[in-house]
Amino acid sequence: MNPHHMPNTMRHVMSESNDLKAVKRALLSVTDKTGLVEFAGTLARHGVELISTGGTAKVLREAGLSVKDISELTGFPEMLDGRVKTLHPKVHGGLLHRRSDPAHVAAVNEHEILPIDMVVVNLYAFEKTAAKPGVHFEEIIENIDIGGPSMLRSAAKNFEDVAVVPDPKDYADLAAELDANAGSLSAATRWKLARKAFATTAAYDSAIASTLDALPAEPGSVEKTTELPVTLRIVAPRKTSLRYGENPHQAAAVYTDGTELGIANAAQLQGKELSYNNLVDLDACWALASEFEATVVAIIKHTNPCGVGQGTTVAEAYARALEADPVSAFGGVIGVNRVVDGVAAAEMAKLFVEAIVAPGFTDEAKAAFAAKKNLRLLELKPAPLVDRIKQISGGFLVQNEDFHPITAADVKIVTERHPTPDEMEALLFSWKVCKHVKSNAIVYARLKDGFGQSVGIGAGQMSRVDAARFGAMKAALPLEGTVAASDAFFPFADGLETVAKAGATAVIQPGGSVRDAEVIEAANKLGVAMVLTGVRHFRHG
Template sequence: MSDLKTIKRALLSVTDKSGLVEFARVLASNGTELVSTGGTAKALRDAGLDVKDISELTGFPEMLDGRVKTLHPVVHGGLLHRREDPAHVAAVEAHNIGPIDMVVVNLYAFEKTAAKPGVELEDLIENIDIGGPSMLRSGAKNFEDVAVVTDVADYAKLTEEMAANGGALSKATRWMLARKVFATTAAYDAAIASELEKRAATENDLPETLRVIAKRETSLRYGENPHQRAALYTDGSQFGIANAQKLQGKELSYNNLVDLDACWGLASEFEETAVAIIKHTNPCGVGQGNTVLEAYSRALEADPVSAFGGVIGINRPVDAAAATEIAKLFVEAIVAPDFSEEALQIFAAKKNLRLLKIQPKAVSTVLKQISGGYLVQDDDHIRVPASDLKVMTARKPTDDELKALQFAWTVCKHVKSNAIVYARVKDGFGQTVGIGAGQMSRVDAAKFGAVKAALPLAGTVAASDAFFPFPDGLEAIVAAGATAIIQPGGSVNDAKVVEAADRLGVTMLATGVRHFRHG
């Protein structure tokens, strides 16, 4: 007996209508009867296809604002009965239930709804699909007789197979589709459970159960090194680096994606137009300006040597003026909210350059795998307003020093600890001057940041991601030329550090907040 099954009747009910009409035409051309619901039925009719409403099939109207339409014995009996079982066949015939040979369903976009800032619980609940998962599971359970399609990416290969088999699909294909269904519904239920648990948790709680469900978006050539396998998985939303739209360029690497996430996280911290140039997850230059070109020029000026081969994060749409200058530098990738048509034309000459268009996403928690488990923490999103800064020294900061200190403090949060950031204000906008990242000693971080400076250090300010345990770190910063320092404070030796600052004539502010970044 052949394992091919001809698709005589198909039930279509989709949220994502891309490719729907074309696939439905293929089915119709093979003599398949089309049954559909709501907006899907309308889309098919508007395309000139003959469609039967689900209510015609069930003899029962859609009700409760569409909550009940496919939850009916005619639908599930048509899906679940085994065609080779005489008792099953007799049962459905007794109740005038006809077979349904294919279900084409994708689910309400719960993850995308949950990712929207400020979405209300009521909207979230309404985007929990009931009928869709029920049909998917019924059809997948009976894959011996039913093909269940939940991924629009499968339309093309199913079309090809049906063309080769006179409108039929093989058992191997139906089995593949069934496995995909159960993976889809498992991820969907996990996303709902996680979101509702998160909303029910008190302010001081993290979820009792950690559910990490993500879909593989693409396999990568390799991981951090060529001998490591790697892939990109997404959370199903439209937001963030993992879901960014690649507009041009060669395949993104594991390291590209890690760096892009780092530079976007830094650039998006600022309300002003800002550009961050990242190398190996650490910033080598950050600048602000009235325009993207101004901000980029300041970021590049801070460390033009390290910027070569880096990635760039920009918190504004990229225009032609900025693109013209950026195109002069070898860059691996750029991420921004958008690119003008003129900018895209300029970048098109650099075919390997990856351009990513991103929809911003606020990160609430950070997940890190360790052997045997996971660490979860809140994202380090805290900002310290000027009114909460404590002047520790006799001298208070000037207005420019205060502005530069706040800029340096924001950048410092994105530098691997131990971290020291030298910065200045130029024409009213922040600019990094030297960055000491990932050093085992805070004194070494201060010295390394000074060594990396491509601009004059005299009159700069400095930010330290943690307090000074001794005056030596402060003294190294002042020796480099800085006149103002911002740090968390709270060391048992704060008095000695303040005494050294007063002796050296510099101003020092305490934030009361630490910004360790261990990786």
């Protein structure tokens, strides 16, 4: 907003950064109790009267602080299982009346409404609740906060007189300012807090609307629909700024959906600051590793897998993944769908990699990695599949996540020779890997000691034949007896002939080309087994 177009009062408040207002009475009602007692202690030290609700009041009393229940302020008990406790004129009148307006002051005095100078409120953890596996519809609805957003909005609207604190991360700075100003806060601080409060309620309402949009039209079910939202809502608080984007001249930041799940919310256990490219690669790496039920390690370079391996242990799976392309693995990122133990960590620590993501790391693994100070270790909680959003000039593209599991029972064998059991298992393994390779994509794979292993990966080629040639060229392991997966159909027989010439004995592909018969005939002549999935896995970015 152009300052010249602001209302006079707003220009006045923003310009008078030293306009201090004392905090004499504060209402505290929080879901996240992080730092609560320490901040409330600072308020109490400055003589602030503390008013609180339910569990928040209990925590403060147990810490030895004097607290007045909200019912003492309102003269009305909390009721309806806590649904109604702060929705009262003595709360919102105390927040909304303008101290400089004689009519407002007279009205609150007439009705014995006490001023409330600070609201410390954070909201029910709606996003976390909605994201829980097996969550019930009633639990989702019950975690829609009503009183909290109402107080935040009232306090933020009257920021000239009231400080609103929606985020525990601000407690330390506010405590320091209160100490420096004998219990007062500046106009600049109140204005900054107000903007954060409105951003908080906007994001919260957006999360509720988006979650409910994804549920069936009839109430009661939590089964997500595949129907895309009528209105696309993208509201996410910035988690942290990054040093730069894909390149040093690009600014970048990471934003969170508030669920504490997935790559954006992973805990970094050690290492340098994460970069934009690290996060993109880690997301691709985790998506591939979590595709499998068996123990899998995936090594990614520039969002494409360079090695994927299965095993009975993480160490075995890592050895197979690294063996597939040890050159490209240098400087890549690693994704593991199991807790990383000390044995696996000792092997991984021998290779220079940028980052490793897994559901957890044992103490032995952390000790093995500790010497590699720059290595980034990320521990994450898996996130459910979500719609994919891509920005284009003038708008956005949205699609469902590419989730379409294929089993041996789902494929159609179209050649005279059928795949052997080992070939079929390798085909299904290669198909899952191929889904995560940029198009055009060809993946060569094999079974080694009964476990899937990529052998050569041709990614991002303009021609399917080139993808087949490039995948063969990249192979560090023998191609003879491998299988091959193609993310889309072979438009001509030449692609099939290329993978057969490289050494593949069986192929998995979607089918659907007008020349399927020609391709199948070529496979029969070459003695190659071929199965069709009827599903395409293009990945354009």
